[in-house]
Amino acid sequence: MSEQQRVKNITDLARLAGVSPGTVSRALADSQLIAEKTRKRIQALAREHDFRPNVMARNLRIKRAGAIGVLIPLGHETGQHISDPFFMTMLGHLADALTERGYDLLLSRVIPTDPDWLNRVVDSGRVDGVILIGQSDQLQIIDQVAQRYTPLVAWGANLPGQVHCSVGSDNRKGGILATRHLIERGCTNFAFLGDPVAPEIAERLEGCRAALMDAGMADRLSILQAHLTAETAHSAISSWLDETKSVPNGIVAASDVIAMSALRALAEHNVAVPGTVHVVGYDDLPFANQTVPTLTTIRQDLAAGASYLVDLLFRRIAGERTSSVVMSPELVVRMSS
Amino acid sequence: MSEQQRVKNITDLARLAGVSPGTVSRALADSQLIAEKTRKRIQALAREHDFRPNVMARNLRIKRAGAIGVLIPLGHETGQHISDPFFMTMLGHLADALTERGYDLLLSRVIPTDPDWLNRVVDSGRVDGVILIGQSDQLQIIDQVAQRYTPLVAWGANLPGQVHCSVGSDNRKGGILATRHLIERGCTNFAFLGDPVAPEIAERLEGCRAALMDAGMADRLSILQAHLTAETAHSAISSWLDETKSVPNGIVAASDVIAMSALRALAEHNVAVPGTVHVVGYDDLPFANQTVPTLTTIRQDLAAGASYLVDLLFRRIAGERTSSVVMSPELVVRMSS
């Protein structure tokens, strides 16, 4: 009864306080223009009625959204679910970094059937900027949008002539690191597991090839185009192990997810790891340290990557013209090699 | 030059089309009140200038947000990162279900230091409803908010006297299923891995106890309060294996993440699974099928859970008073037991 009606906007509160809406607005914003006494009184009143100004109205007036759109374009691999550990790990780091800056994260899973998918988000007026986790096969569209919409950054490859700002690791170098490590371990026959339609994967494969070339073993590589989902990877690898007489002794997997499936397939075929076959993954996702045996892998520092993405994005929002970042991958040796 | 100025709002477009803003609004909404010819003309014009009405302004007027807040309260376990596979899997399913209904997902990681954390989101006017992934140790606050704010559902336990609407699986039953299975496998000495501060875990432990009681083995259970993060779980288990003389032959893990760490620790101690020790996990996360050996676990159908959460939420938004859902967990037998 003391409440009479729920205080639902700044005008209600103003009436209650016997001041004008403008004063309330200023008071809640702790503006020096309002006398300290009035300010405190209004703030107390707001707390008492637990009133909080409507964020949407504020954003409309202020012309900012207070949210960053995070999109996961799943172009080439419809099977690849949003819950893919890689995306999720990245997403987690992004959520942390954005929360820290007081921004919300507007998540959209996107299956880019319609070429307008990116424009729709960008022009919605709901976000102050956009982060793409992966470029998928949508490079053209991304570049086209990036030309007119600057607060946009993407995780992924940094290709020559690319318009949009990206953060990623040097995939070619990663491929080289992985392969060299296997060479040092005495491997003589290699397999690359992964589908090089995605630009990142193609670069990793290229690095792998380059390292073998250097070592004079260019002809010792076979490629198994395993998709990025665990299940398909496993069955592909498994049937491949059945068929192949000469199992390679060095496996470079395009991702940790694929590597994990490989470990399982190998275990099921009673192939000793690292006794008979050495396996290197890619990403160093949290679970890479929990597999049996623990997974040697190429570390992409996703936490650092997320920081870069967010940092670059905010600099772009502020008007700066930033250029892409290529991080250096790192070999993490564990038990699988 | 044909564009002169970028068309940034409905008024610009109206001027260009030689009609009033209201007409443009109706035309873009495909309202029958506008003549077909005019409608098409305006729509074409909008497409040409790729103009899309500002969603925030629309939402303000229309009094809906078009977004659902998804919160992950990390009360008890500060170490538990948002990228925990369980959260992420759930989040993925939620993103799918919400996208399908045309809603966006506003993600916030929440460390509830401040008791106002939930109110802040609820009253922000930015979301039409809230989904909590887990209750953490915040039951009181959740219940308190749920009393006045109905469009709120939570994944987690359904405790007697609980005010808020929740979706979860019957954890006690899950604990029973896991334990009975181990009993059938001939286990005689049991260990439960997990920290029962979280209500779900406590229920699972209770089920485990009940099953042992039934079998007359109530005294054969030891409890290792492993936290939910992989790393701490592993080291806890590992040092425990070092110390304990009599290793149990049946392990009930409170989650798949913990189980995976256990598998690794056991492998490192050269304990055969399932030869010497049988292990059962909980959740049936995607990776449970990729471990070595693959993990027997208690399946919580997260896809179905997410569907329920979303479905209930929208019914609540529509004004219905829904009650909680308890799903039945299911034993999935794989190679670890």
Place this chain on the structure above:
DNA sequence: GATATTGCAACAATCGATTGCATAGATGTT
């Protein structure tokens, strides 16, 4: 040919907050 009906589009209020400018009252100065 005068009136009733209908179809289209314009007008203007509204959602809830922010903010530049105007002003009333208090204080200070001579």
Place this chain on the structure above:
DNA sequence: AACATCTATGCAATCGATTGTTGCAATATC
């Protein structure tokens, strides 16, 4: 006492869209 100077607030326009009401033509009806 008259005037200048501040301070603290009120006023009203604004952000960009939606929508009930109104007005005007063109057509239909007698």
